[in-house]
Amino acid sequence: MLAASGLVKHYGGVAALDAAGITVERGEVHALVGENGAGKSTLVKIISGTVRPDGGTIELDGRTVQFANARQAADHGIAIVSQELMTFGDLTVLENLFPFGGPGRLGLVSTRAMERLAAPVLAELGLRVSPHARVETLSLADQQLLEICRALLQDPRVLILDEPTSALPREAADRLTETTRRLARRGLAVLYISHFLEEVLRVAQRVSVLRDGRTVLAGEEISAVSVDSLVTAMLGDTGPAPAARRERAVLGGSSLSLTGVGVPGRLREVSLTAAGGEIVGLAGLQGAGHLAVLDAVCGRARPAAGSVRLPGGTVPRSPRQAVAAGVAYVSGDRKGRGLMLDQSLWENATAVRRLGLGRDGFVPSRRRLVQRTERLVHRLRIRGGPYDIAARLSGGNQQKAVLAKWLDADPAVIALDDPTRGVDVGARTEMHEIVRDLACDGKIILIASTDLTELVDVCDRVLVFQRGRITDEIVGEALSEQALSLAMNAGFAAPS
């Protein structure tokens, strides 16, 4: 159905693609994987007409095609859900679903026709929203699903999904992978980009790997690969050697504490302490309350009962106060948030400090700031330099830049919410090392993650939440994915 070959794309001196290609057949889900910055998004942007290649060919059903823009690719039956958020917040769900006005020309009739067309597609993806809701009122996950609905309503022959599950909670992600397989069975050709390799093995029939802009594994049968073999193909021989583990002691001393904290509708009588040097996980199903703890610590949720005390004794009454008291908040919700996309990496990486928000409020010279950024770029292995504009970094590198911004501010408490969403496996391991290093330096780390392996990998202990309360604590050796999953789902009676 689709064959791209010899694709080349340079951005200034950077070769984003250098002899890349892929073939996707009717009825298959074809996964495309590779490190952050390997060129995956660039490849699919070329196929979908939003980026013009410097060389190479694209064939559809054996015929060479050239797209001057996205509309032409769409006319050929190619639909893409890109990695960046592409919804229009001030328009309604329906207006977003039919950007070209939908079927028919008469307002009323076409609105009803649009609703009729949209309903089964919304239902298939489990998106329960009013067609007339303004899109900015939807959660990020729902906006992601909305974009997928929009692509499906184009009735495409080729559907391209660039990290479709990176903004979705577990249940929605599972539903989406199911839907994707079903669509392929109906004859669609699906090109599927993801950093979740287990998910790739589940959803795809074939897989291709990009490394440094080249196709290094082309259309391998999924039965012939494993997570390990994919990682090896992605990283090549230059994969990072695991850093030596530093010994770590819980320092005690200045700690963070919640005492009998209640947040209406979210938390009930929650008490916990986290000491310097500790990595404390927060787990729970959607709405269980674990994320409300992060909000309370970051000054975004004001407790109606009890108190939150940061090290040093500050009670965080606003996000600004929390930041000034040394609280960093890193979220994996990176679709355009958390960064000033039109500014350079150094401006982003040093933003907290430059705005005088950090603990010391002292702003070094620009030269020093750029140097600091260079060190962070190196430490986090960000593909890009201090002067690169954030919007031009690949998705995963943007996420690393969000972390860089907070590391630069030298926080005392680091609150992490799904920090490695969209980050490739190699970089994920490195980010975990960095989190451990930060704990070694005496920082207090709170981490929530929809990825249970992440909690098992980095935490000393995990607090499990149900219905706004802590219902379990899993420590050290007992910490496993199964134990967490059981505790999160079990119908424990809430302790009094």
Ligand SMILES: Nc1ncnc2c1ncn2[C@@H]1O[C@H](COP(=O)(O)OP(=O)(O)OP(=O)(O)O)[C@@H](O)[C@H]1O
């Ligand atoms: N508009 C642009 N201007 C300059 N450089 C760009 C631009 N778009 C992409 N690049 C560069 O091209 C390279 C490949 O980026 P691409 O977005 O294709 O990576 P990716 O494989 O999708 O990564 P990720 O997994 O992080 O999303 C990166 O080094 C990126 O910085």
Ligand SMILES: [Mg+2]
């Ligand atoms: Mg990408």
